[in-house]
Amino acid sequence: MQNYVKPKCTNKTGSWRSQKPVVNKEKCIGCGTCERSCPDMAVKVVDGKAVVDYDYCKGCGICANECPVKCIQMKPEKE
Amino acid sequence: MTELFLKGHRACAGCGSVLALRYVLEALGKDVIVVNATGCMEIISSQYPESNWGVPYVHCLFENTASVATGVSRALKHLDKEGTVVVIGGDGASYDIGFGAVSGAMERNEDILYVCYDNEAYANTGLQRSGATPFGSATTTTPSEMGGKGEWKKNLTFIAAAHAVPYAAAASVAFLPDLQAKLKKAKQKKGFRLVNVHAPCTVGWKINPVKAVEVARKAVECGLWNLFEIDDGKFKLSRPVGEAPVAEYLKMQGRFKHLTPKQVETIEEHARSVKPELEKLEKANVNFQRFL
Numbered sequence: 613m614q615n616y617v618k619p620k621c622t623n624k625t626g627s628w629r630s631q632k633p634v635v636n637k638e639k640c641i642g643c644g645t646c647e648r649s650c651p652d653m654a655v656k657v658v659d660g661k662a663v664v665d666y667d668y669c670k671g672c673g674i675c676a677n678e679c680p681v682k683c684i685q686m687k688p689e690k691e
Numbered sequence: 692m693t694e695l696f697l698k699g700h701r702a703c704a705g706c707g708s709v710l711a712l713r714y715v716l717e718a719l720g721k722d723v724i725v726v727n728a729t730g731c732m733e734i735i736s737s738q739y740p741e742s743n744w745g746v747p748y749v750h751c752l753f754e755n756t757a758s759v760a761t762g763v764s765r766a767l768k769h770l771d772k773e774g775t776v777v778v779i780g781g782d783g784a785s786y787d788i789g790f791g792a793v794s795g796a797m798e799r800n801e802d803i804l805y806v807c808y809d810n811e812a813y814a815n816t817g818l819q820r821s822g823a824t825p826f827g828s829a830t831t832t833t834p835s836e837m838g839g840k841g842e843w844k845k846n847l848t849f850i851a852a853a854h855a856v857p858y859a860a861a862a863s864v865a866f867l868p869d870l871q872a873k874l875k876k877a878k879q880k881k882g883f884r885l886v887n888v889h890a891p892c893t894v895g896w897k898i899n900p901v902k903a904v905e906v907a908r909k910a911v912e913c914g915l916w917n918l919f920e921i922d923d924g925k926f927k928l929s930r931p932v933g934e935a936p937v938a939e940y941l942k943m944q945g946r947f948k949h950l951t952p953k954q955v956e957t958i959e960e961h962a963r964s965v966k967p968e969l970e971k972l973e974k975a976n977v978n979f980q981r982f983l
Contacts, residue, residue, distance in 0.1 A: 619745045621699035628704060648867060649904055651710045653698050668698045672705030673901035686901070
């Protein structure tokens with residue numbers, strides 16, 4: 613299919629966040645559950661570890677809740 | 692994947708519908724034309740002059756989505772081009788306002804893959820009651836002071852099956868492999884295909900965004916949303932009907948906070964009565980396409 617409008621989105625949603633997910637790299641097993649359950653496509657598994665894109669993460673915390681080994685913690689944004 | 696739906700959309704944090712949308716594009720790939728009904732998924736993704744869509748995209752009204760998709764699908768056929776026409780519509784557009792056009796497209800068996808994301812209210816316009824709102828749920832038009840909605844939710848998947856469409860399935864964002872398998876199966880088929888996806892709305896259901904996927908999972912585990920498919924008229928459960936107590940599911944959501952113990956009991960009884968019926972239906976090997 614040909615797309616006639618070039619997709620473009622400059623809207624960074626990271627500023628919406630009140631809590632931020634912090635990944636404990638030692639505990640992370642790289643299963644990708646966080647990547648799959650992020651509505652903002654802001655988590656990615658890179659080299660077997662979860663990496664959060666803070667430019668787009670809205671801080672919903674689904675990744676932290678779904679993580680099977682609980683290696684993601686939600687921390688207040690201001691800290 | 693990121694080229695098909697870009698980051699930076701304006702959905703609320705923890706939106707279940709956008710999660711469903713993500714999976715839809717992931718499972719179907721880039722050879723699709725998206726026809727999107729007015730609703731949350733439209734306003735969050737197409738703010739002029741930008742667009743989050745990496746695939747061809749048409750936005751249309753609530754009431755004529757299925758008709759626009761019909762036109763697109765027939766034009767493709769006329770031009771002898773390959774591609775899947777995918778409709779993305781909310782429960783307001785699919786269950787209620789656009790239902791006439793949807794029913795017409797089902798009856799004509801148009802070559803469309805219809806994905807309904809069911810967040811159980813008119814979330815975009817301020818949470819009014821819809822045909823998909825469950826019993827007891829508080830919305831702005833069925834406030835908690837009145838005890839919430841007094842009627843049961845209608846079952847769009849069975850309504851589609853009654854039109855003898857080739858494929859109709861109910862899925863949930865909390866069961867990803869099942870949802871993807873259903874989308875892929877639907878893509879292989881010709882004719883009208885419906886995939887009805889249960890998607891939590893953090894604002895409408897008054898839940899903590901953290902728990903969004905967990906709530907969707909609980910809905911299936913307690914038997915209030917069941918995963919099944921009706922493939923060429925044959926009914927099949929995708930997983931055993933859940934038997935967990937509904938109270939746990941209801942307690943997680945602010946929209947059910949006002950419920951009296953009697954109302955909770957009514958919902959519990961209802962959920963328990965669904966299981967034997969669906970099991971009977973599966974066992975009986977009924978052919979839905981013979982009802983016409």
